[in-house]
Amino acid sequence: MKVQQISVFIENKTGRLAEVTRVLGGADISIRALSLADTSDFGILRLIVDQTDKAQAILRQDGFTVSKTEVVAIEVPDRPKGLNEILEILEQAGINVEYMYAFVDRRGGRAIIIFRFEDIEKALATLPKSGVQLIKSEIFQTP
Secondary structure (H helix, E strand, O other), X not given: OEEEEEEEEEEOOOOHHHHHHHHHHHOOXXXXXXXXXXXXXXXXXXXXXXXXXXXXXXXXXXXXXXXXXXXXXXXXXXXXXXXXXXXXXXXXXXXXXXXXEEEEEOOOOEEEEEEEEOOHHHHHHHOHHHOOEEOOHHHHOOO
């Protein structure tokens, strides 16, 4: 199961990150997970939001460069070696991880990791066969 992620290119200067969250909040869009990678001049803000298409449109309208990417959300046991077990499965299958970021869902006692794979279809075919729980995109939507 694929999840839609938006990536926002932002200048690395005071207030730009706040502007993204202000635009999203003003449009009643909830951020479910995020990751920020930066250099001295710019950053890439990766977001899982509850209304992907609306977020992409509203940010573009406000002058941001935005792209949409498919990622995979995986439930990982929130315990020592939980992540390692997933990475071992991926290594054995020859699946490369381009990047990942995580958050903990305390209600479910689990960690959820967002993965971007070099070969997403191979990952989607391999992981469930190994007993890995993929997360449906619906959990990120507003009830």
